[in-house]
Amino acid sequence: MSTESLVKHLPNDIGGTGCSDDKIEITERQLYPWEKRCHALLDVLDFHKIVNTEEKRRGTENLGSEMAAKLSYYEKWIVSASNCLLQKGLITPDNIAMKTKEVAARYNITL
Amino acid sequence: MGNGHDHTHGAHAPIEHEETPGYYEILEISIRELLIEKGLIKPDEVRKQIEVLDSRSPALGQKLVVRAWTDPEFRKRLLANGNMAAGEMGITIYDDTAFTVLEDTPEAHHMIVCTLCSCYPRAVLGLPPDWYKSKQYRSRAVKEPRAVLAEFGTIIPDHVKVIINDSTASQRYMVLPLRPEGTANYTEDQLEKLVTRDTMIGVTLPVIE
Numbered sequence: 001m002s003t004e005s006l007v008k009h010l011p012n013d014i015g016g017t018g019c020s021d022d023k024i025e026i027t028e029r030q031l032y033p034w035e036k037r038c039h040a041l042l043d044v045l046d047f048h049k050i051v052n053t054e055e056k057r058r059g060t061e062n063l064g065s066e067m068a069a070k071l072s073y074y075e076k077w078i079v080s081a082s083n084c085l086l087q088k089g090l091i092t093p094d095n096i097a098m099k100t101k102e103v104a105a106r107y108n109i110t111l
Numbered sequence: 112m113g114n115g116h117d118h119t120h121g122a123h124a125p126i127e128h129e130e131t132p133g134y135y136e137i138l139e140i141s142i143r144e145l146l147i148e149k150g151l152i153k154p155d156e157v158r159k160q161i162e163v164l165d166s167r168s169p170a171l172g173q174k175l176v177v178r179a180w181t182d183p184e185f186r187k188r189l190l191a192n193g194n195m196a197a198g199e200m201g202i203t204i205y206d207d208t209a210f211t212v213l214e215d216t217p218e219a220h221h222m223i224v225c226t227l228c229s230c231y232p233r234a235v236l237g238l239p240p241d242w243y244k245s246k247q248y249r250s251r252a253v254k255e256p257r258a259v260l261a262e263f264g265t266i267i268p269d270h271v272k273v274i275i276n277d278s279t280a281s282q283r284y285m286v287l288p289l290r291p292e293g294t295a296n297y298t299e300d301q302l303e304k305l306v307t308r309d310t311m312i313g314v315t316l317p318v319i320e
Binding site for chain 2: 026
């Protein structure tokens with residue numbers, strides 16, 4: 001089986017690949033509060049040119065096919081933003097490790 | 112629920128919800144707080160941007176459609192340059208994307224999609240629904256649009272062309288649906304009610320109830 005298609009298409013490049021069994025789930029929902037905060041955060045980062053929209057998009061495209069399939073829309077955004085900030089040296093892995101542990105503890109969660 | 116955790120961390124407490132956050136929410140909270148601690152963003156910027164997001168809704172696009180229906184000269188300007196025409200109505204296409212309005216005619220019906228991600232005319236429609244961002248819609252809309260339309264209960268007659276427009280990072284679209292028959296005496300309010308978000312994406316047609 002040719003792997004050419006993998007070379008020519010990033011995991012998100014799916015136009016024309018579906019079939020009629022892939023029924024569309026036509027539902028409405030409000031964004032969860034964290035999702036709206038996530039969207040707003042990326043807007044703020046773009047406004048300040050800290051992580052611009054193109055960088056965020058590239059970050060979501062670079063997650064690989066497994067994460068592309070398994071993470072929800074805004075889960076990909078926050079991971080992309082985190083990766084961009086790490087790559088730019090604006091935050092460190094230790095920053096994230098310590099802060100997430102601290103935040104989780106507020107909710108009595110151990111990460 | 113109600114495990115008595117202490118919201119002693121001040122200004123950001125009210126915009127968090129009470130249920131137990133998952134990993135990604137914890138990550139979101141952490142990244143935001145780190146950015147504030149490092150002075151890269153200010154504490155209130157996310158909250159203010161949420162208000163901006165909430166201010167955008169399909170009501171903006173509705174106004175463009177209804178004005179185009181009732182003002183032929185505006186319609187021409189809207190079709191020629193969506194960004195400028197939206198500006199006339201006080202709507203800023205804020206991210207410098209090209210905003211193009213697609214005119215439905217008796218011969219052609221338009222539909223919009225973003226096959227790569229979720230490009231959508233947020234400046235005039237607000238945030239897109241989950242289905243617009245879904246793999247199913249994105250993968251099938253360009254391949255079998257009539258089957259996709261049928262899932263929304265929309266049947267376009269065979270003699271009418273269906274045109275799918277793939278949005279991009281720099282080019283956004285909105286559909287200008289055909290004004291339904293029998294609405295000649297409708298007020299603007301009545302006309303606006305016909306123009307739902309889905310008619311401006313092109314997955315449904317305006318219908319008189």
